[in-house]
Amino acid sequence: MSNHVIILHLHELTLKGNNRSWFEKILIKNLSIHLKHLPYKNISIISGRILITSININLIKDYKECLSCVLGIRNFLFAIEVDLNIEKIKDKSLSLFSDINSHKTFRISSRRQNKNYKLTSQDINCIIGEYIQVNTGLKVNLTNPDIDLVIEVVNDKAFVGIEKIEAFGGLPVGTGEKALSLISSGIDSPVASFNLLKRGVKLDYIHFHSAPATSTQSIYNVESLLKVLCKYQLQCNLYLFPLLDIQNKIMDVVDSKFWILLFRRAMMKISNIIALENNYKVLVSGENIGQVASQTLSNIVAIQDASHIPIIRPLSGYNKEEIVNQAEKIGTYKISIEPYQDCCSYFVPPNPETKAKLERIRYQEQKVNLDEIIKTEILKLEKKEISLYE
Numbered sequence: 001m002s003n004h005v006i007i008l009h010l011h012e013l014t015l016k017g018n019n020r021s022w023f024e025k026i027l028i029k030n031l032s033i034h035l036k037h038l039p040y041k042n043i044s045i046i047s048g049r050i051l052i053t054s055i056n057i058n059l060i061k062d063y064k065e066c067l068s069c070v071l072g073i074r075n076f077l078f079a080i081e082v083d084l085n086i087e088k089i090k091d092k093s094l095s096l097f098s099d100i101n102s103h104k105t106f107r108i109s110s111r112r113q114n115k116n117y118k119l120t121s122q123d124i125n126c127i128i129g130e131y132i133q134v135n136t137g138l139k140v141n142l143t144n145p146d147i148d149l150v151i152e153v154v155n156d157k158a159f160v161g162i163e164k165i166e167a168f169g170g171l172p173v174g175t176g177e178k179a180l181s182l183i184s185s186g187i188d189s190p191v192a193s194f195n196l197l198k199r200g201v202k203l204d205y206i207h208f209h210s211a212p213a214t215s216t217q218s219i220y221n222v223e224s225l226l227k228v229l230c231k232y233q234l235q236c237n238l239y240l241f242p243l244l245d246i247q248n249k250i251m252d253v254v255d256s257k258f259w260i261l262l263f264r265r266a267m268m269k270i271s272n273i274i275a276l277e278n279n280y281k282v283l284v285s286g287e288n289i290g291q292v293a294s295q296t297l298s299n300i301v302a303i304q305d306a307s308h309i310p311i312i313r314p315l316s317g318y319n320k321e322e323i324v325n326q327a328e329k330i331g332t333y334k335i336s337i338e339p340y341q342d343c344c345s346y347f348v349p350p351n352p353e354t355k356a357k358l359e360r361i362r363y364q365e366q367k368v369n370l371d372e373i374i375k376t377e378i379l380k381l382e383k384k385e386i387s388l389y390e
């Protein structure tokens with residue numbers, strides 16, 4: 001009976017020195033939750049890799065789907081575990097070619113962690129390469145093969161496999177601290193959020209809506225987006241805040257060109273209250289410099305001025321195409337292009353301010369008495385939990 005396993009290679013953890021085992025522990029915990037519904041015997045660390053043993057090879061597609069979303073993993077290999085004996089390695093390697101069409105080309109890529117083993121990686125490549133060639137008639141192609149047979153020699157075992165899958169890399173979620181991400185149902189903020197998740201930061205989210213003046217579609221879309229992001233982070237909290245009354249007060253008192261900036265400042269002030277109460281270290285936004293006329297450096301300064309805590313903008317230097325490509329890759333794009341009315345764009349004035357002067361913005365805001373209004377409006381905050389497995 002073959003022991004089918006998965007070997008996971010980690011990303012960046014090699015840089016972590018003495019902290020490495022702490023990062024690995026969190027990654028193993030994350031893995032055990034991600035794999036909750038799939039069979040395996042054990043997850044352990046072996047010489048800097050993670051080994052998942054006794055998997056069910058009829059469920060390869062499910063393991064792939066699940067492990068591709070675990071942040072901190074660079075790639076993973078479906079493999080068979082073999083005793084460290086070259087005859088056994090030959091035998092198992094050949095068995096992997098049993099269904100392969102004879103016109104294909106192949107390469108052997110060996111890696112030897114156990115430097116005490118008598119054969120070097122190059123020796124193994126030559127011995128197994130020749131054996132496969134003679135027994136299958138397939139040709140070798142070292143630069144662009146159809147099949148790359150990976151052989152890893154780790155401790156007293158060898159692992160052979162032909163299916164290696166690239167993952168997102170980054171750091172395991174939960175190894176960074178906690179942040180609060182401002183999420184609309186557009187394309188940018190889910191991608192910005194993903195970029196922070198990939199740095200190990202645990203995110204919760206806040207969405208502002210203008211129901212009933214706008215439909216509740218944006219809330220529904222945001223919940224669907226968070227279901228997708230939960231593929232990477234498993235669980236999150238969503239704060240929902242009805243902004244309409246605050247918006248109406250702003251629109252009653254202030255010149256229309258300042259509306260959007262004051263809406264945004266109100267969002268920041270409310271997010272700050274939640275962040276301080278719940279220990280979120282920073283806010284995250286999908287703002288991008290120059291993408292639309294209002295996303296100028298002056299406006300970014302005017303928005304930051306309303307926040308005591310730093311606002312991180314992971315997409316500030318991206319162009320739209322890069323953001324769309326990433327949204328497609330992480331699975332949020334299709335939901336983000338669903339129609340919705342955003343609480344800001346719905347009330348967008350004909351000539352919004354593009355180069356806000358701070359003193360003027362602060363003066364306009366005092367006219368509304370925004371800080372006082374927020375003290376009572378904050379009671380309308382709602383909180384929901386969203387998780388991958390309900």
Ligand code: ATP
Nearest residue numbers: 182183184186187188189206207208285286287343
């Ligand atoms: P997105 O595609 O993320 O909506 P955008 O390019 O449409 O971004 P804006 O609408 O100017 O840009 O919003 C900039 C950022 O402000 C968003 O990325 C998000 O972080 C935050 N934001 C905007 N609207 C909302 C909202 N209704 N609730 C929470 N955050 C919001």
Ligand code: MG
Nearest residue numbers: 184185186342
């Ligand atoms: Mg938007």
